[in-house]
Amino acid sequence: MALKEGLRAWKRIFWRQILLALGLLGLFLYGLPKFRHLEALIPMGVCPSATMSLLRDNFTGALRPWARPEVLTCTPWGAPIIWDGTFDPDVAKQEATQQNLTIGLTVFAVGRYLEKYLERFLETAEQHFMAGQSVVYYVFTERPGAVPRVALGPGRRLRVELVVRERRWQDVSMARMRTLHAALGGRLGREAHFVFCMDVDQHFSSTFGPEALAESVAQLHSWHYHWPRWLLPFERDAHSAAAMARGEGDFYYHAAVFGGSVAALRDLTAHCARGLAWDRARGLEARWHDESHLNKFFWLHKPAKVLSPEFCWSPDLGRRAEIRRPRLLWAPKEYRLLRD
DSSP states (O other): OHHHHHHHHHHHHHHHHHHHHHHHHHHHHHSOHHHHHGGGGSOOOOOOHHHHTTOEETTTEEOOGGGOTTSOOBOTTSOBEEOTTSSOHHHHHHHHHHTTOEEEEEEEOOTTHIIIIIHHHHHHHHHHBTTTSEEEEEEEESOGGGSOOOOOOTTEEEEEEEOOOOSSHHHHHHHHHHHHHHHHTTHHHHHOSEEEEEOSSEEEOSOBOGGGOSSEEEEEOTTTTTSOGGGSOOOOOTTSTTOOOTTOOSSOEEEEEEEEEHHHHHHHHHHHHHHHHHHHHTTOOOTTTHHHHHHHHHHHSOOSEEEOGGGSBOGGGOOOTTOOSOSEEEOOOOHHHHOO
């Protein structure tokens, strides 16, 4: 009898601990902001010294990963993770200038997002995005006449492309891969050597220069870069084209920033557009829409360069010692106001 009572008491304690852990996890992931600061204590890992000595970049030359020992500065496949202090910005600028590159920057401004965010996005891009380089902006919108007039510097142009307004905001997000693929196969692909694709609801706050350029570029998601892999929000529905099994995935990447050469982005956007079409034909929709498909692509085709969260930071996460110089800052999310 005493043994049975002891087992019952142990089970009660066990399940209380499980529920407590789940409750704390829920708060950590979705609740109190103070819990978010605790994730900075989760180690990111260490770049092996043998890999450090080999890290080089086509634009910055030899990198200095040892300058940032508190963060992970390389991937398991040997690609650099770019943090402030690990590169020489002057070398990157000089290399881009010598190659006489034109860099494209695409952004979708549909519905109320145009009035709310586009002007500040473009004005801050003129201050900080690829300063001194030849740049062509591509704004995709259903209202070309409403695009604000922004003073552009020498060698910088703005193109406005008409797109059809989708019924749901999810469809706007998912349709951009198809639209980008077509644009990269057209004038944009002929005008630019490298292209970055960005969300409009953010603004530049510091230099975003040629150190970010590579054949294919992925952006670490600022809300997930400390999380263990088993917690990352990959698509888990096995029926979806974006599905990733437990144990798959390297990092969780943010679809607010991705880039690369025209050829590499044609491959990426084609993959995502096919996956989205596959899901739609079967009545499926990945949890994070085109971002889920982008993460599947980068799992199958590793990016040549990964940008640290400094290149796209959420102010809601507060200040962190490892985030020395944010390049892009998320704007406040006002979904109820902006999404129909």
